[in-house]
Amino acid sequence: MAVQLAPPCLDRLKSEHMEELDEATSTLDRRTTAEDDYLTVTLLASGLAGILRQRADELWHGEVAGLLPDSWRVAFTRLWWRFTEQQATPLDSDLDLLRLCTEPFAMWPVRLALSETDSYNALLHGEELSSFAEQAARLGKGDVEAEWVENRLHQALRRAAEENGVDPAGIERVYAELRRFIIDHPVLTDTEVRQLERRFAACDGNGQTFVRVLINAAYVGHAVSGPYRYRRCPGCRNTLGQIGIGCETVGCAGGVPEDVTVTSLAMVYEYHRATRRYIHDPGLVEVRIFDAISDCEELIQAVRAVLFAGVDAVDVLVEFLDPRQRDGADAPVVLERWGIDAKDQASARLLGRGFTWPQHFDCDERILALPKHRAEQPGYVEDLEAELEGRVRVTVLTEQELLRRIKARAGRLGW
Incomplete structure (x- = not known):
């Protein structure tokens, strides 16, 4: 059911949620003002990230969050005033705003002061944040889950480098080699993982290599014994789905999809979604x-x-x-x-x-x-x-x- 949000005074709403607003805007340029539509967009993206996270919690844990994120409420109010200033009919509900988030800004019934390039972006693609929205949410410190996953990957990378490098130069070299290895290998076999472990053999207190910890953070394992066949893009090496769907990686040169076969003993690893992103x-x-x-x-x-x-x-x-x-x-x-x-x-x-x-x-x-x-x-x-x-x-x-x-x-x- 749509959650109705009346148009409260912007100053009162900001005072009620000043801590959340300050955190969301702490990394924005000092020139940001109350009239800055990029601030509104950043708050919207942060709110959407929170809504999607709440939805995931409800599906997996049965937890009903109830209230919408504060950044979403502040953004809604800022937009309400934008509609009023331009003598447009304000949105009636959060569902209306959610639907609007699936359309490019240039199609919105209210004009936002965004660059021409940015105006062709939408905030939602299907049920996922667009790349534009991800960028905005991370700038506004709103996509906590995405930031946590990325930090977990970087922490595993740094720890593996620190434990396998003998000096600062060695740590730098190992870090670069492991990160490049991940970028070059969207798909891994357990044989390749063991070869990597033999090269970087440092272990934690439980006898597990730090490289294995890194692989578990960056990849999702599938039980496969013997040949494993998959399709990939020759330009970026990302795996492709069903036949007829080309590579959607931004900036990829593309090319004719390749059929690749690898052989594993017991496990094949593919990118965790966050690793690709x-x-x-x-x-x-x-x-x-x-x-x-x-x-x-x-x-x-x-x-x-x-x-x-x-x-x-x-x-x-x-x-x-x-x-x-x-x-x-x-x-x-x-x-x-x-x-x-x-x-x-x-x-x-x-x-x-x-x-x-x-x-x-x-x-x-x-x-x-x-x-x-x-x-x-x-x-x-x-x-x-x-x-x-x-x-x-x-x-x-x-x-x-x-x-x-x-x-x-x-x-x-x-x-």
Whole structure:
């Protein structure tokens, strides 16, 4: 049944739920005002994440939450005033707003001050948050479950690296290798897991390897003995469902689906849904940039590329080496360090508001790299740079522009 929400005074509602509102907006830009529709959208997405979480609890545990999330109630009220200001008929119920969340903002009966690109996004796709809504909910600290799952994966990664690395450089190397391994393997057999355990054999107090803990966090196991056949996308290696359904991974080059057969002793592992969303899919642009730099013949001697440097402080670190030591007789001297953070996110405005640079990580150039499919969206780069201006010192480049600049800089340094 629809839950009716009368249009209470915005100031009174904000005072009643100030703690929740402060938490939801703590990471937003200081320029956020009461009239900022991005704040409304962020609160809506946070509320939707809470509603979906409540629904899951009801299905699994029979728990009826009753009240809607505070962020949803505040967003509803902010929208009520928007409707009133524009002399549009306000929404009657939460069900009306839920239905509206399935439509692009450009189709809403009220105009919201969003960028043109963002206006084509909806908050819900079926019964799941859209990628835009996920980004907004995480910015507003609303998708607690998603954040918990991602943190659990990163904690398992860090622990496995710390227990298997003998020094800071070793920890960094193990972390990068394990994270890259996960990105490259949407499907694993128990034989591959055991091979990985032999390479990184550190165990906890119960005799279980930290790599096994990581695998259990990142994958879902299926009892399979013998050959196991599945379909995958050749572009991103994600598994595909029924025949006729192509790859829906954003930014994937795609291609003709491949039929792959692997052989296991007793178990096959496939990505946990969160692993695909928070590790693999965002990692595609990260490893693509790293591979492009590492495989470039012009740069083989000129630079040293480090993936997930500083245990993921930046996605890629590029070190420009001294050409006077090109014979390799001495330890290489680093002339410059470029830090690269690669982002593939739906909203440039939300990305700009939430983006920070790790202050402890020193480098000569800070670069925010975008995949081509984002940079080509009308207004995306301009919106992003507008949000970053005066707040974060960083250069925004596409991955193609980045490679050209690295080559040019290496040339100016004498390579």
